[in-house]
Amino acid sequence: MVSGKKNSHIGWIVAVIMAIFWLLIAFVPFLFMVLTGFKEKLEVILGGALAFPKSLYLDNYRSIITDPSFWNYFKNSVIVLVLSLFFLLLFTAFAAYPLSRFKFKGRGFVYFLIVACMSIPIHVTMIPVFQMSIRTHMYDSIWILIPTAVAFAIPVSVFIMTGFMQGIPKELEESADIDGCGRYRRFFRIILPLSKPGLSTLAIYNGVNIWNEFIFAFTLTQSEKNRTLPLALWNYQGQYSSNTAMIMACLTLSVLPMIIMFSILQDKLVKGMMAGAVKG
């Protein structure tokens, strides 16, 4: 008994050592990124990779923040994010309502069609969507990024939201029905307000994905003024490819919004980001 306890003590110490090892692996690249962002161009090459910067050199950040095109990327990202999320949440709630609470012909089929799309590689839609954007003269504008973001997020979102709405007690709606409240009003007055927790989870999950979206923004836009933040990295990389410090400052700035969100929302953000982790 005593020796067993001793063994488990040693086992725990080994576990903590391994945990610290993993801590280093997870953290050192971050440290590299943040430290390098404060270095001068030549310092990166001459000093060690993880050496502390000689002085707090802020010019990298200053030149990014004072660059109007950076704020333009930022503005585009915010517009795409806000409008996409608004329509996505609204349409998802619309669709989940009948799918979760009505009995009607075709329900099973429609639900199956939507959910079956969850594991589709979106790359398969890329060429026709590109073609469509040219034909409708929406190529190279941020507006094309909104319907695509909404459409690709729909399958998972409807799946999650339908599950959520099934959990809202039937009685609430039934009593409203007896009081003569029609289906449309029941949706806006009862179901939608009660779905807020589900919607906020969806907002976090999809918000993170839309904010980071790269491949469609990359394919469907071309000019610098119409691109979103993930592509700012791409452009800066082209512009300053030999200036590691500059790129790292840019990367640090790109991670900053997420770190701020994480420190405010903590477990809520974590839970939201895992919302899409459903069995396909």
Add this chain to the structure above:
Amino acid sequence: MNIKKESLASRRQRSTIICAYVFLIPVIILMVVFLFYPIVQTFINSFTSWNGISANKSFNGFYNWNKLIHDSDFWKAFLNNIKIMVLSLIIQMPIGILLATFLDTGGRKYNLFKIIWFLPLLMSSVAVGYLFHYVLATNGGIISGISQLFGGGVVDLLGSQKYALYAVIGVICWQFIPFYMVYYMAGYSSISEDLYEAAAIDGATRTQYIRKIAIPMLVPTIKSAIVMSVVGSLKYFDLVYVMTNGGPGTSTELMATYMYKNSFVTYNMGYGSAIAAGMFILITAIATIIMRVMNTGGDD
């Protein structure tokens, strides 16, 4: 009386159907326009020779498909995806479980570990790709720096045909292990604490409890994590595209990057469509098989 009641019921049913489809219309339209139609169109395009810009698309039968089946670059890319898939499973699943087990056993004291372990997940794939492009660089990178510190030479992982793919896989693991860690933690937290208390009363140690009770109860979670990891591995694009762009040579080329290059770099959209369609078929087939296998293993 009876007739009137029936017609009332059927009228109510009709209004239910109408109302249901009114609510469903936006979603149906978006999915038809941006998912179903493009998928069909991709398959149609795959039978054409087309540069994507000019209006004339000429049908060339199975030419693209025949080319695809004999295209060693495509199969090399597919094999790379498979390597990523297998190694991701082997590396990410056990480490994810270990980290989650550690945090579940250690409790709140180790919150700082949890936060730092979670950090990589806060970065977008593009940012991770760029970061490691420089972390692994020969000039001022970390790996080379450490090697030189111990008197070794520079280590050019991303420049080597042999090791570049493994470096990419390492980075993918770095990014996604936190995801599975959190996922398994959620699995652990759904196991009732009473079970541990009952086991402890019966004289079980924490290790025995984890091995004999907690891990077996985690099996459904592990299974769905495997499905997610497999499907994800076959779709990678962002990270590889910005970190290595498929190079050096074709050593880190993936199905998605290969498709992108054919379609939007060399503007061979007919063939690009065939690659996309082939990718669609392969991924759907593998995903279906994995889901079948995972579901027959036990009833969860």
